[in-house]
Amino acid sequence: MESRLSVAGQAVQPILVMFPLGLFAMAVLFDMADLLGGPSILGALAYWNVAAGLFAGLLATLAGAVDVMFVRHSGARRLGVLRGLLNMGVLVVFTVILMVRMRDPERVAGGGLFLVELLALVLAGYGAWFAGKIATGHTPAFARALAGNRN
Numbered sequence: 435m436e437s438r439l440s441v442a443g444q445a446v447q448p449i450l451v452m453f454p455l456g457l458f459a460m461a462v463l464f465d466m467a468d469l470l471g472g473p474s475i476l477g478a479l480a481y482w483n484v485a486a487g488l489f490a491g492l493l494a495t496l497a498g499a500v501d502v503m504f505v506r507h508s509g510a511r512r513l514g515v516l517r518g519l520l521n522m523g524v525l526v527v528f529t530v531i532l533m534v535r536m537r538d539p540e541r542v543a544g545g546g547l548f549l550v551e552l553l554a555l556v557l558a559g560y561g562a563w564f565a566g567k568i569a570t571g572h573t574p575a576f577a578r579a580l581a582g583n584r585n
Contacts, residue, residue, distance in 0.1 A: 450494035451521075451565065455558055457487030458528065462555050465543045477542030484532050484551075491525045520561040527554040 464480035495518060502514035531551050535541050543551060 448565070450490065450497050451562055454487040454491035454494060454525075455562055457483045457490060458551075458555050458558055461487065462548075462551055465548050465551060468542055469545060469548055474540055474542060477540060480543065481532070481535050481541035484528055484535070488525060488528055488532065491521065491528070495521050495525065517561065517565050520557075520564065524554055524558045524561055527557070 461480040461483035464476045464483065468474065468476035468480065498514070498518050498521065502511060502518060505511045505514055527550070531543075531547060531554065534547055535543060
C-alpha cells in the first residue's frame with residue numbers, strides 16, 4: 435500500500451507509528467522496574483508515557499486513515515482497514531489502562547494491570563509487524579484471505 439501522506443518523499447504514517455510503540459515500551463519497562471522495587475516515581479513516569487503514547491497513536495491512526503482513504507484497490511483498502519482496526523484496538527486497551535491508573539493518586543500499576551499492559555504492547559508490536567508485511571507486499575495468509583486475494 436502506497437502512502438499518500440509524505441514529507442520530503444518519506445511516508446509519514448510508518449514514522450509516526452514508532453513514537454507510540456517506543457512510549458508504550460518505556461511505560462512497560464518503567465512499570466516493571468516499579469513493581470520490582472524501584473522508586474514510585476517510575477509508576478508516574480509510566481503513566482505519562484502511556485498518555486503521550488495515546489496522543490502519538492492517535493496521530494498515527496489518523497495518518498493511516500488518510501492513507502487508506504486514497505487507496506484504489508479494494509484488497510489493499512481492506513488490509514489497510516484491518517491494520518487500522520488493530521491499531522485502534524491497541525489504543526482502546528491503553529486508554530482503559532490509563533483510566534484505571536487515574537484512580538490511584540500515585541498513578542502506579544499493580545501486577546494485573548502490568549500484565550494487561552504487557553499484552554497490549556505485544557499486540558502493538560504485532561500490529562507494527564503486520565503493517566510492515568502489508569507495506570512490503572508480503573501479507574500473511576490469513577490477511578490475504580480476508581482481503582479476498584488467495585494468491
